[in-house]
Amino acid sequence: MNNVAATPSLDKTAVQATENGPVDCDIHTRVRTIADLKPYLSTQWWNYLKTYGMRARHGFAKAPPFPKAQPNAARRDAWPPDGGFPATNLEFMRAQHLDHYGIAYGIMNPLVATGQGDQNDDLSAALATATNDWQLDTFVNPEPRLRASVVVPYEDGLASAAEIRRRAGDRRFAQVLMMSRTAEPAGKRRYWPIYEAAAEAGLPVGNHVFGYSGWAGTSSGWSSFYIEEMTDHAVSCQSLVTSLIMEGVFERFPGLKIVLIESGFGWMPALGWRLDRAWERMRDEVPHLRMPPSAYLRKHFWVSTQPIEEPERPEHLLDTVDWVGPDRIMFASDYPHWDFDDPRLALPSALGLERKRAILSGNARALYNLV
Amino acid sequence: MAKHVVATTEEIPAGGRKLVEVSGRAIVIFNLSGEFFALLNRCPHEGGSLCKGYQTGLVESGEPGEYRYSRRGEIIRCPWHAWEFDIRTGQSRCDPQRMKVRSYAASVMPGAQLLEEVPAATTFPVRVEGEYVLIEM
Numbered sequence: 001m002n003n004v005a006a007t008p009s010l011d012k013t014a015v016q017a018t019e020n021g022p023v024d025c026d027i028h029t030r031v032r033t034i035a036d037l038k039p040y041l042s043t044q045w046w047n048y049l050k051t052y053g054m055r056a057r058h059g060f061a062k063a064p065p066f067p068k069a070q071p072n073a074a075r076r077d078a079w080p081p082d083g084g085f086p087a088t089n090l091e092f093m094r095a096q097h098l099d100h101y102g103i104a105y106g107i108m109n110p111l112v113a114t115g116q117g118d119q120n121d122d123l124s125a126a127l128a129t130a131t132n133d134w135q136l137d138t139f140v141n142p143e144p145r146l147r148a149s150v151v152v153p154y155e156d157g158l159a160s161a162a163e164i165r166r167r168a169g170d171r172r173f174a175q176v177l178m179m180s181r182t183a184e185p186a187g188k189r190r191y192w193p194i195y196e197a198a199a200e201a202g203l204p205v206g207n208h209v210f211g212y213s214g215w216a217g218t219s220s221g222w223s224s225f226y227i228e229e230m231t232d233h234a235v236s237c238q239s240l241v242t243s244l245i246m247e248g249v250f251e252r253f254p255g256l257k258i259v260l261i262e263s264g265f266g267w268m269p270a271l272g273w274r275l276d277r278a279w280e281r282m283r284d285e286v287p288h289l290r291m292p293p294s295a296y297l298r299k300h301f302w303v304s305t306q307p308i309e310e311p312e313r314p315e316h317l318l319d320t321v322d323w324v325g326p327d328r329i330m331f332a333s334d335y336p337h338w339d340f341d342d343p344r345l346a347l348p349s350a351l352g353l354e355r356k357r358a359i360l361s362g363n364a365r366a367l368y369n370l371v
Numbered sequence: 372m373a374k375h376v377v378a379t380t381e382e383i384p385a386g387g388r389k390l391v392e393v394s395g396r397a398i399v400i401f402n403l404s405g406e407f408f409a410l411l412n413r414c415p416h417e418g419g420s421l422c423k424g425y426q427t428g429l430v431e432s433g434e435p436g437e438y439r440y441s442r443r444g445e446i447i448r449c450p451w452h453a454w455e456f457d458i459r460t461g462q463s464r465c466d467p468q469r470m471k472v473r474s475y476a477a478s479v480m481p482g483a484q485l486l487e488e489v490p491a492a493t494t495f496p497v498r499v500e501g502e503y504v505l506i507e508m
Contacts, residue, residue, distance in 0.1 A: 075450055076425060
């Protein structure tokens with residue numbers, strides 16, 4: 001079974017890289033093994049890792065809580081010839097993704113072995129620093145189209161702020177990276193040092209779905225199927241958005257920009273309507289809010305496309321894009337994951353050329369200051 | 372409709388597959404227990420190479436808690452977004468009413484017969500003693 005007799009390359013669809021090419025806001029480069037981080041860790045932390053390992057805040061500490069639809073959630077053709085994991089081999093990734101689609105810039109969001117959300121705050125901080133150095137050496141320095149994300153030990157706000165300040169001003173970093181499911185709602189004050197330092201550094205905070213906080217994606221426990229987890233992200237991101245707005249984070253840090261990565265955005269209008277209606281009646285509970293909740297949503301949030309909603313009627317998507325803001329939506333491929341999007345096919349033509357250009361390229365260039 | 376020789380039967384053992392090019396089109400040939408099938412190597416969803424996909428079976432259920440697995444190896448799952456197609460027909464599993472991958476009639480012919488009946492079918496080297504896979508396009 002599955003023995004492939006011969007696979008000559010017959011793909012003639014590749015396009016040349018261009019300066020005006022798409023910006024990909026979600027590429028999941030990862031370490032081959034944890035040993036890739038060893039050069040960036042102290043002997044103490046390396047020994048600690050070998051002896052005790054990492055401790056996520058959930059069961060299945062060495063695997064994701066839900067089995068994925070494809071091995072390592074990756075495209076089956078994304079495994080590089082050297083036998084490593086997908087998105088570990090720069091040369092292969094260049095050929096298969098960056099050059100193939102003519103990607104002008106790619107924002108990396110590493111998810112594996114980054115130590116984010118680990119129970120041991122100090123280990124989490126050491127791994128974050130190591131991951132950031134590793135991103136530069138392994139990917140950004142040899143491939144200037146790529147940008148790193150400042151991985152932070154987000155359960156420790158002060159340590160995260162220190163890491164952000166360490167990287168501030170380094171244009172090789174495009175944003176700060178958090179996961180959507182934190183130990184407490186994302187607007188709680190324990191996380192404010194992150195927002196303060198990010199705003200100060202002029203870096204958006206990217207919130208990628210998942211996060212191993214120990215909480216389920218739903219608000220009523222662990223669901224049975226991967227297909228549920230795929231859609232639970234949109235649910236947990238609504239809590240994230242609501243918390244950031246209601247806690248007054250944007251009043252305290254008016255320059256803060258949040259990017260929601262991989263959570264879709266079809267749910268945004270309904271959340272905005274509901275919040276506004278409640279706020280009209282209960283302003284006195286959150287007197288620090290100076291505008292309707294939906295105004296914060298539109299002012300401070302950006303979203304990525306993959307996985308974009310695909311309604312039966314394209315006009316429903318167009319209405320949603322209007323509400324969220326055609327200048328707030330940015331293309332993402334999610335390479336090398338199996339549910340990735342092709343920049344040539346991800347956006348429906350009903351959007352029109354101008355909006356497609358903005359979503360594919362212009363919006364991300366403006367937000368991430370990519371020139 | 373012309374016949375094209377695309378492989379020897381030995382090249383594609385049962386459960387195996389081969390990617391070929393015929394008239395500029397990439398075609399993937401499958402061997403299901405000795406029967407050969409040919410599909411366009413392009414997923415109708417976004418163009419993934421079906422040749423790099425995973426061959427699986429059919430999972431069905433009459434009611435929650437019941438699983439029936441049949442037709443082992445007869446379903447190809449696109450390596451990209453996991454859309455599934457029936458190798459025998461090209462019919463989509465997830466959207467059978469609207470979606471189909473282009474399929475081509477495939478057959479097997481001994482070299483001797485081939486040299487006699489369709490001598491101009493191919494540039495593929497044919498020997499009398501061999502056995503060959505042909506597709507019609």
